[in-house]
Amino acid sequence: MAVQGFYNHYDDPDEFWDDAPLDRQRPNRTPAAAAPTPTVPKPEPPLSQPTSRRAEQRNQEAKPPLEPPSTGSSFASMELDRGFLPVRIEFSSGWSRSVGPHEVAEELMLAYRGAVSLRLARLYSSGRWPSPQEVSDTAVPDHRTVLMLLLDTETWEQYSDVSSRMIRDAGYDVYGSVVFHDEHPVRVSADRTYLQSITVWPEWAGSAESYQIADEILWCADQIRSLRPRFEVRGDYSRYADADLEYHLDRHRERLFDERVG
Template structure:
């Protein structure tokens, strides 16, 4: 049994490329989707396409057994620097609980008063793509792809950004922790 990456093209009708954060960067929907799948199966087809893209992106890492490289969690120093940049207590809490957060974005409301598409993601990647079957029954393939991508872009914007401490680089870990504790107290004082 080989764990080498499978470079053969997978048969998916909703194909994707993922960015470094495992969110769709491009989405291609096969023009024959409506002929080959029932609209109630489009969500499962989208997730199948996501997992194929995930495998293609991460196969070499998985095959090498370097499991720690699969983690997208920021380093503690990067998280501390981001916490120091928080301007509200809510933003602080979002950054502090980054690994536990669920991000959700929905496409426009349809004639059926439901979103065309809903995408949910955790920090490690997409957990669910829901495509409204009644809307999808008459939607053009490019519209489905567009709405998935728009949701991914919205989730990308919701997530905090972590960079290694630029202006905090001279501080030790203990000094950063202390500065974060002080900053939290300041934000708590502002929220009262």
């Protein structure tokens, strides 16, 4: 998302930046399916493989087939983005014969749970513990990014808002685009990390095609994606060490507070 730039207090290289840093100095008609409880496998050391085998494995992991994992649904599968939101949903040929209208929401949550477990298994199969930012792009930013984001703020109110949004969890209840009997038959609830529930009215699901169900879930996922916080650094701080950023953030915070109370 493009962000309009503006003059930053530290764009003047002659102001403060030459100082030496301190030493460290969203009506629910049916019960919603339960939220997923993803399992994180214990990391195992990678096996020694020839270079060609490793390259082939990396390519397969980059574009994995949507196969239902053992912990998910036998009739639906999902592909997730880095925020654990669905970007693709596929149904098996036995979906319409095996899944009744009242089972649609539960089966979709099973598929979601399986997709979460599969993604986490891949992340933790490299033999090392991934950082929170590698696991999800909705994680709290790393320390350096936090410093830069706060230095980008121009008022105390903005500073406080950015500080809060970086660590605060939030709930999101969104509805699909279809209107059925003057209401929306599909609802998805999520937090900052995962989908928490999927609700699909059986009255609508019984007459809907599988692709329509998928479109509604993906519509909801897009809404949740747009509501979650996004953090983008505007300024260029590449030449400054973390200690420099910490030092100048202390002075920046004091200045914003003084301007607020003055």
